[in-house]
Amino acid sequence: MEYRILGSTGVTVSKFCFGAGMFGYFGNSDEKECTRMVDRAIDAGINYFDTSDVYSHGESETILGKALKGKREDIILATKFALPMDDNPNHRGTSRRWIMQEVENSLRRLDTDYIDLYQAHRPDGTVDIDETLGALSDLVQQGKVRMIGTSTFPAEQLVEAHWCSEKRNRERFHTEQPPYSIFARRIEADVLPTCQRYDMGVVVWSPLSQGWLTGKWRHGQKPNDTQRQNLQPHLYQMDRPDNVRKLDLIDQLDVIAKDAGISIMHMALAFVCAHPAVTSAIIGPRTLEQLEGLLEGADVTLDDASLNAIDEIIPPGTNVSHDDDGYVAPEIEDKSLRRRHANQALHSNARETMDNIDTYRDQHKK
DSSP: OOEEEOTTSOOEEESEEEEOTTBBTTTBOOHHHHHHHHHHHHHTTOOEEEOOTTGGGGHHHHHHHHHTTTTGGGOEEEEEEOSOOSSOTTSSSSOHHHHHHHHHHHHHHHTOSOEEEEEESSOOTTSOHHHHHHHHHHHHHHTSEEEEEEESOOHHHHHHHHHHHHHHTOOOOOEEEOBOBTTBOGGGGTHHHHHHHTTOEEEEBOTTTTTGGGSOOBTTBOOSSOHHHHHOGGGGOTTSHHHHHHHHHHHHHHHHHHHHTSOHHHHHHHHHHHSTTEEEEEEOOSSHHHHHHHHTTTTOOOOHHHHHHHHHHSOTTOBSOGGGOOOOOHHHHOGGGGSOOHHHHHHHHHHHHHHHHHHHHHHHHO
16 A cells, blocks of 8 residues: 655555445444454555544444544544534534534544544535634644644635635645546646645545446446445436436546556546545445455556546546536525625615716816
8 A cells, every 4th residue: 555645744644545434324334344344444554534424424433433443543534524414504514613513523423532634524605714714723722633624625715725824823724635536627727736736635535436437337237226326316317418428438438447457446546646636545435345346456557648548538627527526616506696686786776876976066066
């Protein structure tokens, strides 16, 4: 297993990060098998484990905490906050109130005294970034958190956060966790260069593009009862134009993989790890068998010919589908944020009227 430095933290992590998103009712509630997966990952050299409070509503953290019992000292443990935990509007987001409450819940579920990397799971447009950074800085000073990071933040918000950290003497975000795969390359144009400029560690999620790059999905083939198919069926409706294109692209990628003597899945993992900004790629197995298959690709690397061939099929800086974006700004989802309302128009009209009065008065004086 290859090891890399996580940004400017001085912390060394494995090239593969074990993602526990499938632990719990969302994927696998068998604690014994989950523990076997954790042990196997550690045996393979993985020292970096990532989860979130929202995965199976806390069950993932609980199972992972139990599996790491007695092994915690040598593990870099990361978790996240911000996504809704229930219907309570205050049980989500990046406010100081929620951060201070939820970090205690995560520490309890993980059965640990500290979290190595605590990450904001998504941007929160309702909270001043200074409030978020202030709360996280306090957690670092208290020793409950060692490092702080973000997940799926746009480049401009990363820049704003670093500006705030510098101007207001806050802890700075040391890592970003974006979606990145052969099918999701948009971050190559902005997020990854921004992380490089700020010397942030990049830990990418969904390097297999929600399972598409495992090679299971092909023209004329439809795997049955896959976990993602059951949980997110809209992502695998084969009559959707985006999915038809993905099937076509899989056939083309298969040729590149065969020429390199590897599987599409291992090629996809090697592709994201080849980018100079990427520190680690999150693998999220549901079963021990899946983990074994992923680990077989730990030492796979791609030559320039293979990378150039992939560029010809999926151009750099582009996403095949909006399904792979990971985050949609509220200004896109909420049409009210894009439209001038009546009260705004009235305010504008009133301002115009006052301007006209001022102009008339000035002319009258003359």
